[in-house]
Amino acid sequence: MTTITALGLVLLILMLIIGGKQGWKAFMSLILNFGFLFFAVILIAFHVSPFLVTLGIGIVILAITIFMGDDDLLTTQTAFYASLIVLLILLSIIVPIEHFAMVQGFGAEDSDALEGMSLYIGMNFLQISVTTTVLSTLGAIAEASIAISAGLTEVISQHPHLTNRQLMANGMSIGESILGTTFNTLFFGFFGGFLALFIWFMGLNYSFGEIMNNKIFVSELIMIFISFIGVIITIPLTTLVMTHQRHKKFVDND
Amino acid sequence: MKILKQWFTNKKIVILIVLLIIGGCSMWFVNHNQMFYHDTIAKVTKVATDKPQKQVDTFKNKDQVTQQKLTLHILNGNKKGQDITIKNEYSDSQAADQKYKVNDQIFVKLHHYDGKLGGTIQGFKRDYVLVFLAWIVVCLLMMSMAFKGSMALLSVILNAVLFIFAVKLDLHWQGNHVMAIFGTLAVVFSVLTLLLVLGPSKRMLATLGATILGTGISILISLAVFALTHEKGIYYESMEYVTQVPRPLFLAETLLGSLGAVMDESTDIVATLFELKSIDPNISRGQLFLSGRKVGQSIMGPLVNVLFLIFMTDTFISTLLYIKNGNSWGYTFAMNMSLGTVQSLISGIGIVLAIPVASGLAALLLGRRQSV
Known part of the structure; x- marks a missing residue:
């Protein structure tokens, strides 16, 4: 048995013991997201427009993460609509940013790994850099929108007659409480994986200026900033969507 | 919309104005900070592009490679103010190369060819993008x-x-x-x-x-x-x-x-x-x-x-x-x-x-x- 299979089994067993049915769903969502991510690579390899792949696969990954993450329909629908709006807003920020930053493809530090490979593969790496930036932030957006919308669903179920303004205040206060830890999840998630690169930078005495203009570092920092922006705008947007969705729910119940 | 109006208090407007001023100043600064760099930075003033050459690699991937002749104006160091020309080659993929446009700022390493000043491209100046994004993050946080x-x-x-x-x-x-x-x-x-x-x-x-x-x-x-x-x-x-x-x-x-x-x-x-x-x-x-x-x-x-x-x-x-x-x-x-x-x-x-x-x-x- 390979280590990956064994670790996967350990994770599955732990998720089933501790999470029960919810654990099974969490594991399946991981597998599905893996499948769709690999599918995205293949689609792009077959020259499907990276922009369409980003939108299509992005929406699918959001749907998988959100609808398999929680059971309550008001929570998941609100989170899903809100995260779609966030996805569109982020896309309109990311496209110009990637064109200004030009951090597509590979940096000078990658050249060892690329030896013997053909780089003239006829893919538009600039467009693909938009794809990777968007995909890397999707999890964070989904998680934040579920957290806000689940919290608000709880508030509404206990105080159904809150005004929209009060709901907005509640949403922002839930947002404040998740912000600190979410930022750190993202920071560690991104920086942890780049430990080796930082050792490289500092071992070879890169200057501050060199690091701040380095293709790989700037690309990574752009992803962190974009995720931060995504999480921050998710908070009020999820609450806004909730002020619409809650009435829809009451109509359904009547 | 009502929610938006209630949210835009006078205090928020003051903060927003301060943030806009800070943003404007820092963007001006990162575009004029060349003197703080030890490496030479030059600005593209003219681009002459050759005809693209078709390329097919051993795996039948099709691409195009194009030569550019860039005229650069040096912005810092003791050669400040001089112009140099550098050749650059880019592919349509731009995987490890890059197409440059007028007004792009580039790090170059200067050297002399037969008494003439020339140089090689070291990289692209990207710091302003980071400053801009950091500014957006700070603005959003301060406003919310x-x-x-x-x-x-x-x-x-x-x-x-x-x-x-x-x-x-x-x-x-x-x-x-x-x-x-x-x-x-x-x-x-x-x-x-x-x-x-x-x-x-x-x-x-x-x-x-x-x-x-x-x-x-x-x-x-x-x-x-x-x-x-x-x-x-x-x-x-x-x-x-x-x-x-x-x-x-x-x-x-x-x-x-x-x-x-x-x-x-x-x-x-x-x-x-x-x-x-x-x-x-x-x-x-x-x-x-x-x-x-x-x-x-x-x-x-x-x-x-x-x-x-x-x-x-x-x-x-x-x-x-x-x-x-x-x-x-x-x-x-x-x-x-x-x-x-x-x-x-x-x-x-x-x-x-x-x-x-x-x-x-x-x-x-x-x-x-x-x-x-």
Whole structure:
């Protein structure tokens, strides 16, 4: 048995013991997201427009993460609509940013790994850099929108007659409480994986200026900033969507 | 729209104006900061483009390569004000090369050819993009959640400083104590972050305990699995940017990568249990534990996916390159995605384990014994 299979089994067993049915769903969502991510690579390899792949696969990954993450329909629908709006807003920020930053493809530090490979593969790496930036932030957006919308669903179920303004205040206060830890999840998630690169930078005495203009570092920092922006705008947007969705729910119940 | 109006108070408008001024000034600064760089920076003033040449590689990938002749105006150093011309070649893919436009700022290395000044391109000036994005983040935080937002940002900045310090220490010991350094760092990170987010309290201690135990146990379990399976299918040679022994470095990366998520989840569970305790002071340990488990169940799925997407998208472009270079999907996965998958799985284990640990610790701290 390979280590990956064994670790996967350990994770599955732990998720089933501790999470029960919810654990099974969490594991399946991981597998599905893996499948769709690999599918995205293949689609792009077959020259499907990276922009369409980003939108299509992005929406699918959001749907998988959100609808398999929680059971309550008001929570998941609100989170899903809100995260779609966030996805569109982020896309309109990311496209110009990637064109200004030009951090597509590979940096000078990658050249060892690329030896013997053909780089003239006829893919538009600039467009693909938009794809990777968007995909890397999707999890964070989904998680934040579920957290806000689940919290608000709880508030509404206990105080159904809150005004929209009060709901907005509640949403922002839930947002404040998740912000600190979410930022750190993202920071560690991104920086942890780049430990080796930082050792490289500092071992070879890169200057501050060199690091701040380095293709790989700037690309990574752009992803962190974009995720931060995504999480921050998710908070009020999820609450806004909730002020619409809650009435829809009451109509359904009547 | 009414909500928007209520939200735009006079105070907010003042803050917004201040932020706009700061933003304008810093953008002006990063576009005129060449004097602070030791490396020569030049601005493209003219571009002459040749006809594109068609290229087909051994795997039948079609691309086009184009030559550009750039006229550059030097912006700093003792050659400031002089013009040079440099040739540049780019492909339509722009995987490791780049097409330059008028007004782009480029780092160049100057040298003399037969008494004439020339140069080679070192890289593109990108610092202004980072400043712009940082400014947007600060603006959004100040306009929506000024105090909590600043604390969150402060904890990230402090962690970044500590991170740099730890890397320095690692280099000083020439990579001999990677796990010791970054293990200690993980503990310091957790203490500092939780102190900033929660303040010194019983709640913070419970969260800290859960974070350290959850992460620690997941690393131990993973090491046991590594030993039992003889690390079959883990290709350390495929790790990127290694300048030290890859295995401990990989473990340290995994440890740090999952730390934030485990902390995130423990915070949520412990916070909910403290809330429950304040509503019903007589709640039993068993009830608290079960409530904690319920909170954890609903967070773990999305959280595992957050890290999974971060780890895996890093491998996206190299996976694509491997496939386009005629490698089989199996080999492509092994060489690019296997390490990311292992990292995702280990952090997943940490996230799941943090649920019983956090619920248990908080229940022990808060709950009454069943017999009472």
